[in-house]
Amino acid sequence: xxxxxxxxxxxxxxxxxxxxxxxxxxxxxxxxxxxxxxxxxxxxxxxxxxxxxxxxxxxxxxxxxxxxxxxxxxxxxxxxxxxxxxxxxxxxxxxxxxxxxxxxxxxxxxxxxxxxxxxxxxxxxxxxxxxxxxxxxxxxxxxxxxxxxxxxxxxxxxxxxxxxxxxxxxxxxxxxxxxxxxxxxxxxxxxxxxxxxxxxxxxxxxxxxxxxxxxxxxxxxxxxxxxxxxxxxxxxxxxxxxx
Amino acid sequence: xxxxxxxxxxxxxxxxxxxxxxxxxxxxxxxxxxxxxxxxxxxxxxxxxxxxxxxxxxxxxxxxxxxxxxxxxxxxxxxxxxxxxxxxxxxxxxxxxxxxxxxxxxxxxxxxxxxxxxxxxxxxxxxxxxxxxxxxxxxxxxxxxxxxxxxxxxxxxxxxxxxxxxxxxxxxxxxxxxxxxxxxxxxxxxxxxxxxxxxxxxxxxxxxxxxxxxxxxxxxxxxxxxxxxxxxxxxxxxxx
Numbered sequence: 001x002x003x004x005x006x007x008x009x010x011x012x013x014x015x016x017x018x019x020x021x022x023x024x025x026x027x028x029x030x031x032x033x034x035x036x037x038x039x040x041x042x043x044x045x046x047x048x049x050x051x052x053x054x055x056x057x058x059x060x061x062x063x064x065x066x067x068x069x070x071x072x073x074x075x076x077x078x079x080x081x082x083x084x085x086x087x088x089x090x091x092x093x094x095x096x097x098x099x100x101x102x103x104x105x106x107x108x109x110x111x112x113x114x115x116x117x118x119x120x121x122x123x124x125x126x127x128x129x130x131x132x133x134x135x136x137x138x139x140x141x142x143x144x145x146x147x148x149x150x151x152x153x154x155x156x157x158x159x160x161x162x163x164x165x166x167x168x169x170x171x172x173x174x175x176x177x178x179x180x181x182x183x184x185x186x187x188x189x190x191x192x193x194x195x196x197x198x199x200x201x202x203x204x205x206x207x208x209x210x211x212x213x214x215x216x217x218x219x220x221x222x223x224x225x226x227x228x229x230x231x232x233x234x235x236x237x238x239x240x241x242x243x
Numbered sequence: 244x245x246x247x248x249x250x251x252x253x254x255x256x257x258x259x260x261x262x263x264x265x266x267x268x269x270x271x272x273x274x275x276x277x278x279x280x281x282x283x284x285x286x287x288x289x290x291x292x293x294x295x296x297x298x299x300x301x302x303x304x305x306x307x308x309x310x311x312x313x314x315x316x317x318x319x320x321x322x323x324x325x326x327x328x329x330x331x332x333x334x335x336x337x338x339x340x341x342x343x344x345x346x347x348x349x350x351x352x353x354x355x356x357x358x359x360x361x362x363x364x365x366x367x368x369x370x371x372x373x374x375x376x377x378x379x380x381x382x383x384x385x386x387x388x389x390x391x392x393x394x395x396x397x398x399x400x401x402x403x404x405x406x407x408x409x410x411x412x413x414x415x416x417x418x419x420x421x422x423x424x425x426x427x428x429x430x431x432x433x434x435x436x437x438x439x440x441x442x443x444x445x446x447x448x449x450x451x452x453x454x455x456x457x458x459x460x461x462x463x464x465x466x467x468x469x470x471x472x473x474x475x476x477x478x479x480x481x482x483x
Contacts, residue, residue, distance in 0.1 A: 064384050083388040089381050093403040093481040102399055103389040130481040146389075 007040035010077070010154065010186060012061055014070035017053070030056050031068070032213045036205060040077075041184040045197040048207030048215075054190045055086070057207075058158050061188065077153035077186070084147045084157040088139035090131040097127045100146045110149055121145045121175060137168040144172070148179050157189045161196065173200060177227075198237045199227050216240075268450040276454040285439070286458060293428065293435040294462065296352070297421045300359035305416060307360065308367025309409065315368065316375020332365040337423050341430055350431040359423045366419065367412045374408030406478040414471050421463055 017031040030053040038044050046054050059065040061072055062083045074081065090099045100114050118127050121141040131139050140160060147155065160176075161169040173196065180187065191197055197204055201220050208215035218240050226232035252270050259269040280286040315322040315329070341358040348354035378401065386396045428437025429444075436455050443451040 062388060064387065081388070083385075085381070085385065087381065089385040091382065091399060091403070093478075094399060102391070102395065132481065150389075 008075040010038040011073040017068040043187045043202045045201035049209045052207040080153040082147040082152035084160045086158045088143040155187045273453045304360045304363035308364040312368040312371025316372040355427040370412035374405045410475040
């Protein structure tokens with residue numbers, strides 16, 4: 001099946017993922033029969049309560065966790081994958097600029113675009129600062145810039161805006177939307193924040209608590225304008241999560 | 244710091260003058276010997292011989308100790324198996340390794356340096372094992388996702404995390420190594436500060452003993468301040 005733009009969708013099919021027993025803790029079934037496809041350049045949000053296996057699923061898709069039963073087929077896009085982690089994961093002993101430059105090969109033409117990218121995420125002044133001297137919000141911006149400088153085909157994000165104050169989270173969400181529009185890419189975004197899920201996504205996949213499987217798979221019907229309208233977001237949220 | 248050292252010197256001077264004993268010379272007498280030994284070339288000859296041994300033993304122990312520490316820190320089975328060995332070598336008295344090395348390998352510089360290194364290696368290994376254990380899995384995954392490759396990962400992710408442990412091992416290492424080198428020299432070498440001290444001991448020449456001790460402390464302090472401390476503050480410059 002060919003997707004939009006002549007590109008292949010991402011296929012994820014996890015039959016079983018178990019955390020093995022450690023010490024006195026029993027083995028735990030984390031994911032069971034979680035299968036879905038993601039259309040190219042769509043924005044899939046995966047939600048569900050904490051502990052339902054969202055992050056584990058993302059690690060499996062990213063290839064960081066290979067100990068599972070099932071198949072992940074990212075197609076040719078797999079070489080252009082970026083993962084924005086829940087914590088910024090910047091190298092504290094390298095400056096903001098160096099942290100971003102390090103993800104590019106030596107002599108890459110994109111190196112010249114780093115200052116512009118940092119300007120865009122509001123870090124133009126902090127280019128030569130060490131990450132630990134910046135606020136968490138600023139570190140998150142740097143981590144977004146690092147991911148976007150690669151112009152990824154697939155962008156995985158694991159609750160990238162959690163534990164930020166409201167205004168900061170909102171401005172980062174707007175930044176993400178803006179970056180996504182200027183460079184469309186397939187996004188898989190994990191969050192437990194329902195409003196965030198509705199505002200950002202084109203489709204929602206809900207994982208069921210305790211059952212370790214998919215509970216619901218719905219398309220979000222919002223226009224671009226409605227995504228800035230709290231009432232519209234709330235209405236859509238009620239429609240989807242009431243089910 | 245200068246004030247407190249000066250106070251110590253004054254205290255020493257007062258006690259020495261009061262005691263009037265040939266086994267407790269005044270700081271001035273010690274300084275005189277220091278000048279005499281410096282003028283006739285003995286001080287330089289012995290100090291440089293000792294420093295050369297310290298340098299070689301230090302470098303060898305740092306390299307081997309680091310390698311062992313990293314392997315033990317990264318591999319659980321290796322750590323489980325070799326932990327007992329490490330504890331054994333950590334508790335082996337320096338005197339035992341020194342006498343055994345001289346008996347087995349002869350009274351040579353190689354035996355002397357081996358003995359010193361054997362005393363220091365377990366210490367470095369324990370330090371570096373701690374460093375290897377604390378390597379961040381998060382940053383490792385980041386390097387993997389962003390396709391750093393092994394060289395970039397080593398240089399920008401792994402080594403900077405190990406640097407503080409390495410610096411700590413180096414500083415405590417220098418202090419330990421030079422003390423053991425003196426013992427090794429006193430036992431079975433015919434040059435170096437340790438050798439000179441053992442001669443002075445046979446003559447009960449306390450003034451010379453103190454003069455050499457003083458000279459060597461000054462040299463080691465100079466290395467500490469001029470090399471190790473700047474190095475440590477450089478590798479930790481990024482800290483808040």
